[in-house]
Amino acid sequence: MTAITRRFVLQATVAAAALMAATAMAQEKVHLGVSIPAATHSFMGGVNYWTEQAKKDLEAAHPDLKITIKTAANATEQADQLRDLSTVSKINALVVFPFESAALTKPVADVKAKGAYITVVDRGLTDPSIQDAYVSGDNTAFGKIPAEYIAKQLNGKGNVVALRGIATTLDNERMDAFNSVLKDYPDIKLLDAQYANWNRDDAYKVTQDFLTRFKEIDAFWAADDDMAFGAIRAIDQADRKDIKIIFGGAGAKDMVKVILDGSDPRIQANVSYSPKFIYDAIKMTAEARLKGEALPANNIIPSVLIDKDNAKDFYFPDSPF
Known part of the structure; x- marks a missing residue:
């Protein structure tokens, strides 16, 4: 067997072994x-x-x-x-x-x-x-889109509170993106941002605290629609008329239905996250x-x-x- 022949045989053997390994992995x-x-x-x-x-x-x-x-x-x-x-x-x-x-x-x-x-x-x-x-x-867009919408609707001036989820990398990404937009609007003040664990009951309790501490709130950002619904319950029970915007997130069907029907003037927009x-x-x-x-x-x-x-x-x- 010549050197050239041996080289071709070796190459063919290696190729066949690689093919067998790939096939075994695939199967x-x-x-x-x-x-x-x-x-x-x-x-x-x-x-x-x-x-x-x-x-x-x-x-x-x-x-x-x-x-x-x-x-x-x-x-x-x-x-x-x-x-x-x-x-x-x-x-x-x-x-x-x-x-x-x-x-x-x-x-x-x-x-x-x-x-x-x-x-x-x-x-x-x-x-x-x-x-x-x-x-x-x-998640960057999830935080950026609400902030841009709120800033535009408030004409660059007002008081905002935020309901965060659970301490995770994605929650940090959302909050960082939200804050990065507000930096361009010095007349919008983020009064507080608290964790509400993407939970209606927790959001209800945190919102009650916000409403007690802050006498004038223009907009709520809830980084999840469940938290937004919890906030709405607390806001309505307190009969607060100062809140102009409630912006949730993830496109829950009940929230999207409100937008479609135009049944709550505080809820005009949301952000998708299926x-x-x-x-x-x-x-x-x-x-x-x-x-x-x-x-x-x-x-x-x-x-x-x-x-x-x-x-x-x-x-x-x-x-x-």
Whole structure:
């Protein structure tokens, strides 16, 4: 055998081995774990709904795919469930919607250390190097759009309060974007911004405190529609007439209906952020792993202003959110 022949044989052998390895990877069964918060509020109810829909659709379409879903009421429970998914269920891929960023960073890292492919959704980890892919709505736009709208409606002057979610990277992104816009409007004063945990009851209580402490408020920004509805209840009970604008977020069907009907002059706009992105994240991750492929590092779904002109495009009456 000549040197040239030996070289061609070696190249062919290497190519065949690489093809076999790629084929084996593509055909390997994928056991995908999905770890999400429980349906503690309506947005998360939507996340749970779309997660179950993804399992149903994808397992039916892909015989080599198994999806195991875990829902957690708090960060500690989610950390325990992640350990079980890794050591008991022996998943080889994970889609995780962290309950909190800092508390879930190490538990997700532990799953990664056992060889699982990691897709993080929405609430990022404090160490993003752990994740293989990130899927989220546009949290910068989610904070920027309300601030720009409020500033315009107030003609650049007035008092604003804000209801934040839970201490997570995405909440920081939203609040930072909101503040960055207000820096250009020195006559708009942000009186306070408090966490209300994306929860109606918590928002109701925080709003009661705002209404007691501040005698003149022009606009409320609630970084989630559940919190906006909690704020509305407190505002209406207090019969406060000074509040001109209530701007929520994520396009809940009940909020979009108010915009469509024009039934509350304080609510004229919202910003999109659909819980369906969890379905997209699960689908993209499962199908990529079945092919032995990786996702792009970042997958950002745009957020846009919802107002009277386009509200019909964001109204889904049969949705749980």
